[in-house]
Amino acid sequence: MGCASSKRVDGGAMVPYRPAPTSFAVFDINAIEEPWLKQLNNNPTPLTHETLPDPILQKLNMLDETQAPQSWDEVSKTLENLKPKLQQTQAPPQSTSPPQKTSSFHTLEELDAKLNPKPKPKPKAEPVEEVTRPAVGNKLKENMFIIRDRMEREKEEKESKWERLRRDPLADFPEKCPPGGAEAVVVYTTSLGGVRKTFEDCNRARDVLESHRAVVDERDVSLDGGFLREVKELAGEAVALPRVFVKGRYVGGLEELLELNETGRLRRILNAARVERGVGRQACGGCGGARFVPCFECGGSCRVVLNNVVKERCPKCNENGLLHCPACT
Numbered sequence: 001m002g003c004a005s006s007k008r009v010d011g012g013a014m015v016p017y018r019p020a021p022t023s024f025a026v027f028d029i030n031a032i033e034e035p036w037l038k039q040l041n042n043n044p045t046p047l048t049h050e051t052l053p054d055p056i057l058q059k060l061n062m063l064d065e066t067q068a069p070q071s072w073d074e075v076s077k078t079l080e081n082l083k084p085k086l087q088q089t090q091a092p093p094q095s096t097s098p099p100q101k102t103s104s105f106h107t108l109e110e111l112d113a114k115l116n117p118k119p120k121p122k123p124k125a126e127p128v129e130e131v132t133r134p135a136v137g138n139k140l141k142e143n144m145f146i147i148r149d150r151m152e153r154e155k156e157e158k159e160s161k162w163e164r165l166r167r168d169p170l171a172d173f174p175e176k177c178p179p180g181g182a183e184a185v186v187v188y189t190t191s192l193g194g195v196r197k198t199f200e201d202c203n204r205a206r207d208v209l210e211s212h213r214a215v216v217d218e219r220d221v222s223l224d225g226g227f228l229r230e231v232k233e234l235a236g237e238a239v240a241l242p243r244v245f246v247k248g249r250y251v252g253g254l255e256e257l258l259e260l261n262e263t264g265r266l267r268r269i270l271n272a273a274r275v276e277r278g279v280g281r282q283a284c285g286g287c288g289g290a291r292f293v294p295c296f297e298c299g300g301s302c303r304v305v306l307n308n309v310v311k312e313r314c315p316k317c318n319e320n321g322l323l324h325c326p327a328c329t
Contacts, residue, residue: 286327
């Protein structure tokens with residue numbers, strides 16, 4: 001069956017498959033030269049033939065000639081001869097023992113010294129100072145109970161200090177009482193203007209105390225040398241004026257006085273000490289607050305004439321010819 005144009009296929013004859021001539025190539029793989037092998041082929045390594053030693057060749061020749069099996073004794077002897085001989089190990093040199101000490105003696109003194117050797121003096125051991133370390137215990141951890149106890153203790157200390165100050169505000173000041181100043185406010189000043197700063201500091205301290213209307217015992221060291229000796233004994237040799245004392249307590253200089261006045265403690269101190277308030281010596285009709293008047297005996301010359309002949313030092317006035325005002329003393 002089939003169309004008229006189709007060819008008849010003979011099913012009996014099988015045609016083998018032959019690929020196209022361009023699909024494969026026949027070549028010798030041994031003829032391919034690799035590029036890394038060309039250098040090796042150009043420099044061929046000569047073959048070395050190992051030569052056997054003469055004893056082995058002789059034995060082999062003997063075996064070929066005789067063509068008879070050798071006994072085991074002969075083979076073992078042959079193998080023993082072929083083995084390399086080991087070098088004889090050198091024996092270690094004998095160590096010479098040191099000469100032993102002999103207990104021989106020549107005289108009786110040597111025998112006595114050997115039997116009763118003298119004790120060697122022991123070196124004196126240097127005293128070692130023992131350093132005692134303070135025992136350090138483990139610190140307690142900060143907990144709420146320790147912190148609360150510390151705060152309460154600090155609060156009690158502050159309250160006790162405040163109560164003490166409120167009861168006696170002068171308790172924090174050292175006790176230094178000038179002569180006759182146990183119940184008064186004593187201020188050591190100077191009226192000389194040679195040192196301008198000292199003069200201004202004295203005027204400023206005077207103004208602060210007058211602002212509180214406190215009655216002040218002002219002692220001018222320029223008018224009486226005794227006042228200068230007093231303040232040096234109380235406050236020290238290199239002391240700067242002014243110096244303030246309240247009821248036998250040393251308050252300090254101008255800086256301390258200004259600090260107390262600014263914080264309000266000066267007013268409490270004067271109130272607690274019950275300092276006299278008022279005009280004081282400023283209203284004195286004799287000296288006008290200067291506290292000194294010229295001497296009535298010498299008139300300020302510090303000299304008196306006895307029997308119209310001899311001049312002597314006036315016993316009543318000071319080195320400046322002044323007397324304490326009898327009206328306000």
